[in-house]
Amino acid sequence: MLCASDVCRDRQMSLYVQKFGGTSVGTVERIQVVADKVAKFRNDGHDMVIVVSAMSGETNRLIGLANSMQETPDPRELDVLVSTGEQVTIALLCMALKERGVDARSYTGGQVSILTDNSHNKARIQEIGVENIRSDLDAGRVVVVAGFQGVDDQGNITTLGRGGSDTTGVALAAALKADECQIYTDVDGVYTTDPRVVDSARRLEKVTFEEMLEMASQGSKVLQIRSVEFAGKYNVPLRVLSSFVDGPGTLITLDEEGNAMEQPVVSGIAFNRDEAKVTVVGVPDTPGAAARVLSPIGGANIEVDVIVQNISEDNTTDITFTVHRNDVTKTQAVLQPVCEELGVRELKTDDKVAKISVVGVGMRSHAGVASTMFETLANENINIQMITTSEIKIAVIIDERYLELAVRALHSAFELSDA
C-alpha cells in the first residue's frame, strides 16, 4: 500500500520513533498507558516506530538469576538472558495496541536486524536493516522494536549495555530518517542541574547535541551518552519528554551558528558520583609511558574518563585518571603487571570522588567561566583535585562529600535558577 502511505506523507504526516524506558513500561497498566499514547499518534496518521526497554526491575531480576548461577556470568549467556526482558515488553505492547484496534508487529534486535560487533554486554551498532520495518509501516502497522539488543554477524545475541535502548531509538530514527526521535522517560526534560539537588533547577526548552553530550557524559541520567552522539552525528532531532506528565520536554538539536551569541554562557551543571580516581605514582618519564599505562585499560574494555599527567622532579611522572567505580578492582588487576614492568612507585585508588561539570556552548565566545567556577569553589573551601576542559565544558574532580554544596554554589553563581 505504498500509495496510501504516500497520501499520508502529502498530508504532512510524520514518522516518529518513540522510546519508552523501563519505568514507562514498568507495569501492565503503564504499558496500557503507552499503548493509548501510541494509538493516538497512529490515529492522527503518523507512522510510528516504538522502542521499548524491559519492564523496570526485570533486568535486575535476570541479572540476579545470573549471579546465582555463576560468580561472573558468561558474557554471551548474560546477553541471551537479559535480552528476554525487552522481548517480553514488545510482545505485550503489540497485544495492547491490537486490543485498541491498532495493527502492530514486534521485532527483536535480531529480527530487525540490528547488527552489532561481538562485544557482549557492551556491543556497538554497526548496521541496521530497515526493509522489514519499512514494509510494515507501509502496510499501516505500528512497529515495536526491542531496545538495547542486537545480533553479531554470527547470529549471537548481543546487548548494548545499560541505557542502550536510547541508542536503539536514535539509531533507528537515523536509519529511517525519522522526523523526530522522542525519548519518553520519568523526567519532563533536561534541567540546568538535578532538581533533587537544587530546588530552583529549570527545565531547558532546547539544548545542543554538544551540550547534551557533555551533560550526559558527566552524569545527567536523562539520556544515554551514545544515543546523543548518534543523534548529533546523523542530525536526528531528539526530544526528551515525560511518560507521565504532558509537556513539550526538551528538544536537542544542532547548534545553529547564528544563535551562538544569544545562548546563555552556561546551560547547566552536571555531576557524577560514579567515578573513582586511580593514580600511578612515579612512572619513568619516557616517551610511551602513558600509553603503556593506559592501553591495557582500554584493552580490558574499561572506560577511562578524565586523564591528567603531572611532571615530577625526579625523571618520573604521576598519571592520574578516573574510571567507573565498578571497574576499580579490574583496573588494579590489569595495571599490576604493567606497574611492576615499568617499576612505578605506587598505585593509588580513591573512590570517594565526584565530578562536576559546567556546560554551555556559549562558553566558546565568553572568557571567565573557568575563573568564576574556581572562585566559587574556593569560596566554599572546596579543594579541586583534577581539572579537565573541552570547548564547551569545564569539569573538576572533588571530594564527594562536597558535591551537593558545590553544585548549589555553581548553579547560583551562573544564575541558572528559574527566577
Add this chain to the structure above:
Amino acid sequence: MLCASDVCRDRQMSLYVQKFGGTSVGTVERIQVVADKVAKFRNDGHDMVIVVSAMSGETNRLIGLANSMQETPDPRELDVLVSTGEQVTIALLCMALKERGVDARSYTGGQVSILTDNSHNKARIQEIGVENIRSDLDAGRVVVVAGFQGVDDQGNITTLGRGGSDTTGVALAAALKADECQIYTDVDGVYTTDPRVVDSARRLEKVTFEEMLEMASQGSKVLQIRSVEFAGKYNVPLRVLSSFVDGPGTLITLDEEGNAMEQPVVSGIAFNRDEAKVTVVGVPDTPGAAARVLSPIGGANIEVDVIVQNISEDNTTDITFTVHRNDVTKTQAVLQPVCEELGVRELKTDDKVAKISVVGVGMRSHAGVASTMFETLANENINIQMITTSEIKIAVIIDERYLELAVRALHSAFELSDA
C-alpha cells in the same frame, strides 16, 4: 577437532540428547542439580545436547501477562512472549555448566535453526539445521537448546505448543542420530496406569513406540504425543527418567517382531479427562456429509479424537466426536453455520465425559481383550457411550464420574499390578 571426537567415538562414547522439563529446572537450585548431572555425563566423555523448558510457573506467568493485555492474545506476539521462558533457562544452565568448568553454548530455536511452519502456538517442525551444534560438539562443548520453539521461514518466532520441548528433544536426537533421547521428568517412568488412581500400578521396563503413542494420546501425561510419533518414525530410542530419583526409567523402542508373543496382552490403562463429546444429530445421510461436518473443525486447528457415526432410520445420521474441553466453544462457533447449511436437527455437547483406553501390542495376537473390558465395565454398572479401537488399543468414552472406578476395575481385570 574432528579428530578428538573421532577418538571419543572409538572409545564407545555416546551422543545423548537429554530433555529437562519445567519442574526439573523450576528453581535456581534445580538448574544446578541438572548442571551437576550433565557435567557428570560430559566428564564421562559423552557428547551432550540438552533441551530445556521454561522454569515451571514461568510460562503461566507470561500467559497471565498476555491475558491482561488482550482478551485473546495475538498468536504471533504470544509466541514472542512465551518463548522468552526457555531462553532464560538455556542461559542459566550454560552459566551453571561453565561455573563447573564445562564449556557450553546456548541456542534459541531460531539460532539452531529449528524451522517450523507458521502455525503460531501450535507449530510443527519442518527441518533442523545441525551444523552449528555439530561444530560445538566437535569443539567439546555441551549444547543447550531452548525447547518448544522455532522460527518460520520469515524469521517469526513460533512455539510448538505445550509439551513441545519433548518434541524438540526427539527431533534433535533424530537429526543428530543420537544414541538415546532421555526425557527427564517428575515421574520415574511409564506405569501400567496412573499410580495416583491405582496404588499397585507398576513401572514398565520397556514399552513400544506404538503402545506409548496410545498411552500418550489417551492422556498419560508422561510424554507429549508428537515426540513419541517422531521417535517412532525416526527410530530414536527414547527413555523416560526422573530428574529427582536415580533409576533406569522406561525405555521406549521398536517392537521387535519375535518378541510379540512374549509381550503381556495388555501393557497399561490410559485415561483422559480433558475431552468433551460433540454430537451432530440428524445430518442428511448423503455422501460427503461427514466431511462437511468435520473439515471445518480441522480447518480451525481443533484436534478431533474419537469419531463415531451412527446410522439412523430417517435418512439422517448422527455424527459424534470428541475434542479437547477447551475447544468446545470454538467448535460450536465453527459448526453453527455448517449445521444451518446442512439443516441438521441439533448440535449437542457434553464435557462431563472421560476416555479410558486399554493398550498393548500383545492384543494383536490375542482375542478377548474387548470382551474382558466390556464385561468388567458392565459388572461395575458403567455405561459405555462410545467405542473406538485400533490394532493395539480399545478405548471407550464414559461418564467422567465413573472414571476412577473403571480404571481400578480394568487394572485389576488385566492383572497389571505389581504382585
